[in-house]
Amino acid sequence: MQASERINGVLYLVATPIGNLGDISFRAVEILKTVDLIAAEDTRHSRPLLDRYGIERPLFALHEHNEQQASDRLMDRLKNGQRVALISDAGTPLINDPGFPLVSRARAAGIIVTPVPGACALVAALSASGLSTARFAFEGFAPRTGAARRRRFESLVADERTLVFYEASHRIRDCIADVATVFPGDRRVVVARELTKLHESFLGAPAADMPALMDQAPENSKGEFVVVIEGAKPEPTQTGPSVEAVRVLKLLLEECSVKSATGLAARITGARREDLYRVALELQRAGRDGS
CATH class of the missing domain: 3.30.950.10 (Tetrapyrrole methylase, C-terminal domain)
Incomplete structure (x- = not known):
């Protein structure tokens, strides 16, 4: 047990089944059986799950309508060394469910927050x-x-x-x-x-x-x-210099050597020097063949 755990309590974020009550881990059941308090989104909804596994711990309601006040009371318990489990109606706590203010405050106060993974829709x-x-x-x-x-x-x-x-x-x-x-x-x-x-x-x-x-x-x-x-298909990766880069290169080739033109065009347009050099050579060959 860490020193901070002896001073403060521990907040467990326990994932519960999203439908099939068999989808709960051995670790989750063990923790729910041994904590001082279970904070549940809807205590009536959670009761069948807890009854099935013989979990007889005090329940405390934490839902979207009382989050701030409930978090105050739970923080007092955690600071007094109690071990609290947070569960939602189904799945992993905080994933589109209440609990963020409590977890945020607990982390800021140096209280250990431990996830107990499981089902998530x-x-x-x-x-x-x-x-x-x-x-x-x-x-x-x-x-x-x-x-x-x-x-x-x-x-x-x-x-x-x-x-x-x-x-x-x-x-x-x-x-x-x-x-x-x-x-x-x-x-x-x-x-x-x-x-x-x-x-x-x-x-x-x-x-x-x-x-x-x-x-x-x-x-x-x-x-x-x-x-x-499905996500959008990625845009095709452009190969070679852009039309604008080639236009700039052509203008520079009218006044400069291939080496100077490609260097200047790369600096002006941001295109790769190697790609521009290849295009410059192709333009030179095309010019010779057309003459």
């Missing part, structure tokens, strides 16, 4: 989507209104990262319609529904085809959703 959806996982951006919930949602999508059309959104059942169809309107029709989209639950499903198609695919079955609008959108 965005990672689960991304990993099984078939889209690139090399670079991705989590955007949380898309804006609620259509105009704001379309503006957000428009700002992300050129982003080369895979985009991940959460969406509610009563907005999913409108969201997908806006995806089809804003993104190129061939951009691949995957909608993950009810992850880890009995009716888990993945629907994937080009953006233009997704609204019709969603309309094929009424259950496609029921449950909890993660929307994964």
